[in-house]
Amino acid sequence: MTHLSILATVSSRYAPSTGVTAEELDDGMCLYHSGRDEVLVLNQTAADVWQLSDGELDLTGIVRQLAGIYATEAEALRADVTAVVDELAGKGYLHEVSESDRSPG
Amino acid sequence: MTCSLELTTLGVRLILSGEPDLIDEVSKLCLELIEGDGVPALEQALLEVAAGQPFAAALAGLTELAVSRSPLLCIHAGVVLGRAGVLAFPGQSGLGKSTLTAALVRAGFGYLSDETLALQRRTGRVARFARPLGLAPDVWELLGVGSPSAADGDGGEERHFRPAAFGRVVPIPNWPDDAPKVSDILLVERGDSPIELHRIGTERAVQELLRRSFNHYREPASSFATAVAVAKQARVWAARYQDAGAFAEQLAAEFGAA
Numbered sequence: 001m002t003h004l005s006i007l008a009t010v011s012s013r014y015a016p017s018t019g020v021t022a023e024e025l026d027d028g029m030c031l032y033h034s035g036r037d038e039v040l041v042l043n044q045t046a047a048d049v050w051q052l053s054d055g056e057l058d059l060t061g062i063v064r065q066l067a068g069i070y071a072t073e074a075e076a077l078r079a080d081v082t083a084v085v086d087e088l089a090g091k092g093y094l095h096e097v098s099e100s101d102r103s104p105g
Numbered sequence: 106m107t108c109s110l111e112l113t114t115l116g117v118r119l120i121l122s123g124e125p126d127l128i129d130e131v132s133k134l135c136l137e138l139i140e141g142d143g144v145p146a147l148e149q150a151l152l153e154v155a156a157g158q159p160f161a162a163a164l165a166g167l168t169e170l171a172v173s174r175s176p177l178l179c180i181h182a183g184v185v186l187g188r189a190g191v192l193a194f195p196g197q198s199g200l201g202k203s204t205l206t207a208a209l210v211r212a213g214f215g216y217l218s219d220e221t222l223a224l225q226r227r228t229g230r231v232a233r234f235a236r237p238l239g240l241a242p243d244v245w246e247l248l249g250v251g252s253p254s255a256a257d258g259d260g261g262e263e264r265h266f267r268p269a270a271f272g273r274v275v276p277i278p279n280w281p282d283d284a285p286k287v288s289d290i291l292l293v294e295r296g297d298s299p300i301e302l303h304r305i306g307t308e309r310a311v312q313e314l315l316r317r318s319f320n321h322y323r324e325p326a327s328s329f330a331t332a333v334a335v336a337k338q339a340r341v342w343a344a345r346y347q348d349a350g351a352f353a354e355q356l357a358a359e360f361g362a363a
């Protein structure tokens with residue numbers, strides 16, 4: 001991952017893509033992508049990132065929330081959170097939410 | 106052995122040279138799996154699939170049609186009933202599911218299927234698809250159903266056996282209320298090492314159940330939810346064995362035959 005990709009996503013918001021279904025497991029989460037006909041298994045940390053990717057919080061907000069949950073410094077989490085979001089978005093499980101998608105309702 | 110169609114005053118009836126009753130039984134099982142008993146179009150479709158085919162090909166064709174049309178979530182697996190519930194071992198063709206299933210039934214487990222774990226989506230209850238078991242000559246002796254020298258032709262031909270040759274077929278008199286649920290999912294491998302059996306994570310079972318599904322694409326979200334629910338309610342095991350008979354005995358001791 002390049003420094004540029006991190007800069008490009010810190011203020012971006014992501015939400016689950018259409019056709020993706022999530023189910024909780026004892027120690028993580030399973031996602032099913034009907035378009036890819038694929039199952040993705042998330043560990044607990046990645047599952048936390050997924051659950052916070054609701055289209056409202058941007059990447060910085062997700063990092064802050066997780067830092068509070070894990071009682072750690074936000075900077076220590078930023079790279080991992082970005083990597084998870086990048087991977088989920090790259091595989092089509094998350095999509096970036098545009099400002100027009102977030103119109104007040 | 107080949108199948109043909111014969112029109113009688115009672116309707117179309119399937120005739121299988123040498124084994125007419127067996128293919129009728131399989132057709133009935135398929136109709137149960139499709140939940141299409143009494144639906145003439147489905148009955149006709151089954152007849153057309155089997156007509157003119159050798160028995161093994163007819164069985165394969167009937168099974169393929171049934172699992173693709175079934176409203177149940179159908180997963181490629183061997184399925185038997187133990188004391189705590191259903192043991193299912195999903196896997197690809199050639200894994201030895203029929204041999205292990207037959208060995209488990211001989212060891213006292215109840216027979217449900219050597220081919221399909223058929224799950225009611227809402228409840229996870231298991232339907233029976235108790236087909237004849239197709240076994241190669243090299244396992245007949247192991248399972249006590251004949252000698253390889255008794256094989257037809259060059260001795261390499263698979264032969265199909267009624268489940269009763271090995272033990273008990275599980276009765277499900279009142280579907281789905283009397284149907285059992287999955288208690289254990291085994292992800293099995295054949296290998297030269299001694300028998301291994303250890304617990305693994307639920308996520309492995311979810312992946313394998315969906316990977317081996319015949320028809321999850323019909324209702325993807327419901328199939329995923331069913332696979333997760335079934336995996337979460339079960340114990341999940343990784344297993345490796347060389348000899349199906351010895352492994353079946355160990356599983357009977359570990360899990361308790363029905």
